[in-house]
Amino acid sequence: MGFMMQIRPEVLKKLREDYPPGTKVELIEMIGEPRKDMVPGLRGEVLFVDDAGQTHIHWQNNSTLACIHGIDRFRKIEG
DSSP, rough: OOOOOOOHHHHHHHHHHSTTOOEEEEEETTTTTTTTTTOOOEEEEEEETTTSSSSEEEEETTTOOETTTSSSSSEEOOO
């Protein structure tokens, strides 16, 4: 059975400000992901941040897996 994480409204607002659609990102670590193609250094582009604070990303391997705030790690690529 799954669970829904609660995220504070101010944290959700900040995530959406920091990662608007089109933001370029690089994966640092995706916890518990069994897919072998989700490796550190993989790059992608933010699609949107949902109401649970998950950042949905279109990755260069054509995956659209979301990163979960507070669990998975990724960084913004500047420039």
